[in-house]
Amino acid sequence: RQWRFALTRAHAAGIGLFCVVFGAWQVPFLLKLGAEGAARIYVNDVGHRFLDSSWFSFSTHLAEYPFETLACLLPWSGLMIVWCNGRFRRTLGQAGAYAVFLAFCLAVPFPSVWLPPGSRPRYFMCLYPCVALLAGLIANRVSRTRNHESWRIVWPVFVRVCAAAMMGIIVWVLVLSLADINTWLKPPIKLAIPFVLASAPISVLAWWSPARPTAVRRCLAVLSIAGFVALSHNTLLINAFLGTTVDTAGAIAELKRQIPSNTRLVSFGPTHHMFVYYYHEQIPVCPWPETVDDADDSIRYFCAEPSRLENEPLPFAWEKVADISCDRHHLKQARSRVIVGRRTDLAATASNQGASAAAHRN
Numbered sequence: 001r002q003w004r005f006a007l008t009r010a011h012a013a014g015i016g017l018f019c020v021v022f023g024a025w026q027v028p029f030l031l032k033l034g035a036e037g038a039a040r041i042y043v044n045d046v047g048h049r050f051l052d053s054s055w056f057s058f059s060t061h062l063a064e065y066p067f068e069t070l071a072c073l074l075p076w077s078g079l080m081i082v083w084c085n086g087r088f089r090r091t092l093g094q095a096g097a098y099a100v101f102l103a104f105c106l107a108v109p110f111p112s113v114w115l116p117p118g119s120r121p122r123y124f125m126c127l128y129p130c131v132a133l134l135a136g137l138i139a140n141r142v143s144r145t146r147n148h149e150s151w152r153i154v155w156p157v158f159v160r161v162c163a164a165a166m167m168g169i170i171v172w173v174l175v176l177s178l179a180d181i182n183t184w185l186k187p188p189i190k191l192a193i194p195f196v197l198a199s200a201p202i203s204v205l206a207w208w209s210p211a212r213p214t215a216v217r218r219c220l221a222v223l224s225i226a227g228f229v230a231l232s233h234n235t236l237l238i239n240a241f242l243g244t245t246v247d248t249a250g251a252i253a254e255l256k257r258q259i260p261s262n263t264r265l266v267s268f269g270p271t272h273h274m275f276v277y278y279y280h281e282q283i284p285v286c287p288w289p290e291t292v293d294d295a296d297d298s299i300r301y302f303c304a305e306p307s308r309l310e311n312e313p314l315p316f317a318w319e320k321v322a323d324i325s326c327d328r329h330h331l332k333q334a335r336s337r338v339i340v341g342r343r344t345d346l347a348a349t350a351s352n353q354g355a356s357a358a359a360h361r362n
Contacts, residue, residue, distance in 0.1 A: 077135075079138055158183075160206075173187060174192060195236065268288050320339060
């Protein structure tokens with residue numbers, strides 16, 4: 001409610017700093033691609049999500065997305081439920097203004113990632129630091145609450161639930177690594193054993209920490225939970241993701257061994273950014289040829305999106321050299337692919353031109 005702050009020099013300086021940082025990218029982008037290109041960077045990717053969605057998928061997404069986001073913010077999102085208690089919010093004192101500011105920072109942009117069908121929780125990740133500050137503020141208050149306050153049970157319950165979940169995950173990892181179960185989450189035994197040995201003391205420490213409300217034990221509880229989350233992600237999840245990740249870089253390296261050296265590869269229309277990144281060379285973008293004369297005879301190898309090749313066949317003969325998947329993970333049917341082709345009509349064209357030239361000389 002401090003509306004006068006909006007007219008202060010400090011507020012103006014903050015807005016100016018944002019404009020400088022944002023403008024350092026936006027202005028050159030606008031000069032390079034024009035107003036239409038600059039507008040597309042904001043609306044195209046989001047607009048495409050509304051084209052292929054049905055009312056059922058849209059409604060399902062609206063219902064699921066908040067819970068998916070809360071699941072990605074575990075375990076700290078479980079602690080933030082106490083924020084719904086009005087009496088708790090009144091105990092924040094001077095920190096209440098900052099907590100309200102953080103809550104607004106999270107609430108105002110949330111519809112922009114919630115409403116587009118098919119959006120992912122990671123689209124909200126740029127605001128996770130606000131979640132961390134708000135969760136930290138709540139953890140500080142509930143862990144230091146007095147015995148007569150109604151939410152005094154929140155901190156020990158939260159910590160011991162996290163500790164019990166840690167122990168369950170440890171047992172699950174050990175059983176999964178030893179049992180004959182085929183799943184993408186299955187860790188190798190050489191990874192599971194060190195993980196169990198490192199995680200077991202952390203879970204015990206977390207269970208022990210809320211027994212007495214001292215500052216040291218509060219810190220140990222937070223460090224134990226955060227350490228377990230980091231350890232699990234950087235070992236189990238990273239290993240699982242590596243096992244399901246498409247080796248796009250390797251496929252492109254094999255492609256470059258197949259085609260002649262110093263060959264210029266062009267793209268008919270825009271191609272997938274991951275393909276261009278791993279190709280490590282510039283790939284000129286050419287307009288989609290509608291007739292044979294539209295395609296330069298110097299173009300022998302090209303790449304294009306398979307959906308467009310099916311809907312708009314190329315006007316010359318060609319053969320497929322490679323079909324590169326650019327998906328993040330192995331799927332039954334790849335969604336992002338790049339077809340690399342080689343023209344087969346150029347040899348015949350060149351021989352016909354040579355015969356015509358010889359006949360003219362004779």
